[in-house]
Amino acid sequence: MPYLPNLPKRLYPEVAYFSASSFLVCILSGMVLSFHYFPEKALQSLVTLEATVPFGRFFRSLHYFSAQIALISLFLHLLDSLRLKVYFLKSGVSWFFLGLSLFVMLYLCFTGYLLRGDEVGELAGAIADSLTKSFTILGLALNKLFFAIPETGLHRVYLWHIFLSFLTACGIFIFHVPFKRLIRFPQASYALVPVVLALIYYPPLKPFGEVEARGPWFFVGAQSMLKVFPQEFVFLYLLFFPFLYQAFSSFRRHEKLILAIFISYLLIYFVFSFLWFAFP
Numbered sequence: 001m002p003y004l005p006n007l008p009k010r011l012y013p014e015v016a017y018f019s020a021s022s023f024l025v026c027i028l029s030g031m032v033l034s035f036h037y038f039p040e041k042a043l044q045s046l047v048t049l050e051a052t053v054p055f056g057r058f059f060r061s062l063h064y065f066s067a068q069i070a071l072i073s074l075f076l077h078l079l080d081s082l083r084l085k086v087y088f089l090k091s092g093v094s095w096f097f098l099g100l101s102l103f104v105m106l107y108l109c110f111t112g113y114l115l116r117g118d119e120v121g122e123l124a125g126a127i128a129d130s131l132t133k134s135f136t137i138l139g140l141a142l143n144k145l146f147f148a149i150p151e152t153g154l155h156r157v158y159l160w161h162i163f164l165s166f167l168t169a170c171g172i173f174i175f176h177v178p179f180k181r182l183i184r185f186p187q188a189s190y191a192l193v194p195v196v197l198a199l200i201y202y203p204p205l206k207p208f209g210e211v212e213a214r215g216p217w218f219f220v221g222a223q224s225m226l227k228v229f230p231q232e233f234v235f236l237y238l239l240f241f242p243f244l245y246q247a248f249s250s251f252r253r254h255e256k257l258i259l260a261i262f263i264s265y266l267l268i269y270f271v272f273s274f275l276w277f278a279f280p
Contacts, residue, residue, distance in 0.1 A: 019073035039154035042117025052251035066194035094160040124215040134231035221273035
């Protein structure tokens with residue numbers, strides 16, 4: 001008989017709908033931006049977009065905020081799945097794809113910063129390039145596959161950004177969250193949140209020499225760790241997350257131990273992220 005503890009009764013689907021609705025807005029706004037974006041002159045094309053294309057500035061802001069909301073709400077959905085102990089109810093493959101979706105979303109948001117072509121994007125690209133190249137076999141393979149910025153510029157990153165966005169959208173709206181549910185009330189109203197934020201706030205581009213050396217907000221923890229630990233350690237630390245996440249499904253009888261390690265892992269990253277903002 002399989003080991004099944006007392007499980008919490010309710011999963012909060014609103015978080016998943018919020019993430020899916022925001023991601024749908026992100027996809028649609030990204031389609032508009034793609035007609036005016038050229039990776040070989042990234043920053044110039046975005047400046048031109050905002051200056052000459054009708055509502056260009058609004059669509060770039062909408063794309064930015066919808067992506068950030070989709071990432072944050074997806075992470076909260078993952079934590080809610082841990083609270084519910086979904087790994088006892090789903091197969092290891094289903095649990096793996098839930099964790100994979102978070103990694104894909106992180107990559108999409110990270111490459112979104114790279115594709116800006118400004119100082120923040122340049123710094124994020126330099127850190128990613130240095131981290132992945134710190135390991136001669138696996139790291140170099142990942143770098144050649146997903147970045148290769150010194151060799152191809154932003155072309156490979158841009159292609160992966162588009163391809164993975166399309167693939168993730170298919171996976172979400174076909175297999176996980178039916179599209180027809182997103183156009184019903186109140187789920188349809190969740191898409192208004194990034195629209196309102198895009199109308200009120202503007203994520204400015206950062207020309208060179210006008211900003212502190214800081215990467216994306218969700219990456220500052222790793223950037224802060226690089227001040228203390230060697231690159232190889234930070235690379236392994238980040239790479240450890242998917243294995244730790246999958247351990248909930250693979251070693252269910254040791255869930256308390258795995259949960260303690262998982263919480264410690266996140267606390268360490270949050271502390272280093274706080275230290276970066278407190279002592280940049």
